[in-house]
Amino acid sequence: MRLRLTPRDTSFFDLLADSASHLVVGANLLSELLGADRAGRKAIAKKLADVEHAADEATHSIMRRLNSTFVTPFDRDDISGLASALDDCMDFMEEAGDLIVLYKLDELPARVSDQIQVLQRCAELTADAMPHLRSMGDLTDYWVEVNSLENQADKIHRKLLAQMFDEIADPIQLMKLKEVVETLELAADAFETVANMVETIALKES
Amino acid sequence: MRLRLTPRDTSFFDLLADSASHLVVGANLLSELLGADRAGRKAIAKKLADVEHAADEATHSIMRRLNSTFVTPFDRDDISGLASALDDCMDFMEEAGDLIVLYKLDELPARVSDQIQVLQRCAELTADAMPHLRSMGDLTDYWVEVNSLENQADKIHRKLLAQMFDEIADPIQLMKLKEVVETLELAADAFETVANMVETIALKES
């Protein structure tokens, strides 16, 4: 039997996967929130805030474990960077949901739902990718697909802006909508950042 | 007598502490500016710009010394990263002060002063923490407290947004205020980034 003298702490993979799994729940809640009426939205935004809180806890678990672990499966910096990039995705999704409620935006353009669909797909891909960090296999497809989704999000975002400025005459309404739409775009960017970090880690380890 | 062949340059700690001390002065000036009348504000904004300039100088001193020093107390990247993160805190505070003057915002909502109070507390904690980098002790409390202050800043920010959109009918006034309020929120985020970097450095060195 061959001894491994410095067993690498594999539970980081589980913690990152756990953190990413919150993103799927969050993106789905955001989609649900969009379809609900004003009362329903408030309740869903509350749930979204709870998921964001749980995701925060997951991030802190990762940081605490980094603190107490001598050998990590890959660079400490990369693990903490990835954990906080995952956290950013959730933060922007939660913020977007909260703004919709805060600004009492009863009606939103149809393309906002396209933005959220892209986020749902990004969240699923990200959650599916995390367990593959263990073996560093099958990650190129994930990276390519999230980058292409971010391009798609960018196009939707610009069309939405043009449409909003064409159709909405009330500047205050426009300001509110613009902030929601931009926060959703930031969430898509954040998913791309996660994918780029995963790619960089995969490069190093290959 | 025992020789240290590669004495680590401890003056980096003094330079980082010096850089952080400007943040305390800056945050206090911002608070003063808020309480002043239009003429007073202009003079204080000038002082704030001077402090920002001094902070810039402090950042450049750190970068120059990095350039000429062979052995550094911790990673070169971490020192330069931390120096520029400290610089960001100052930049956003100075920008917020400048925007208040630029936009001639005579009256600001009371919650803006709450935002600035959070920044003052963040600046004090950051300045107190820097000297502890030398021994890497007592830094967890700092990190936890700044993270909690950032959460508080985030809540104040969202309440402010809701309030402003409810109470202010003039869209141009709203745009001006929103920019000030968002710049202050970015300053709070920047303090959190500093704290997270310190935490990461502490993890590495522990």
Add this chain to the structure above:
Amino acid sequence: MRLRLTPRDTSFFDLLADSASHLVVGANLLSELLGADRAGRKAIAKKLADVEHAADEATHSIMRRLNSTFVTPFDRDDISGLASALDDCMDFMEEAGDLIVLYKLDELPARVSDQIQVLQRCAELTADAMPHLRSMGDLTDYWVEVNSLENQADKIHRKLLAQMFDEIADPIQLMKLKEVVETLELAADAFETVANMVETIALKES
């Protein structure tokens, strides 16, 4: 004859220089776009999108080569970081051009052209600097000059904001212009980020 057993892949320098050369073309197109009429602008924005696409390809080439190269001339992280920072410069310039067309902004304040001139100069300096990464010589001037250009950009940006809020009464027009002006400012910031990264790399290698 002396053997180099691990030849460092110098083509990364060519790839980074290639990536930076797109920035010069992009900044010049942006300047051209500003001077054109509405029909001309649409055609130039299309060209700008093509350059942005070519820059994307250049970034991906760098990433792919990182993937397949065992020994790199400097840190993998630094190469990929620099490649994506160069990409950001292009993204913001392309976005600004697209917004001008999207928002049908027939007339823009004169200072917008000052902003773009700064970007043109930043792009030239950046393209000139990249080949010097090979020898790590002559880079301080570049860094100092880009930092000073970014300060200049910041001043133009603030004066523009004050002027726009003074002169433009239509809040929707103001929102459109503000977004263009801010995107141009983000492009200037992105060039500064590239310069700071180059400085950090130079520090490490010196």
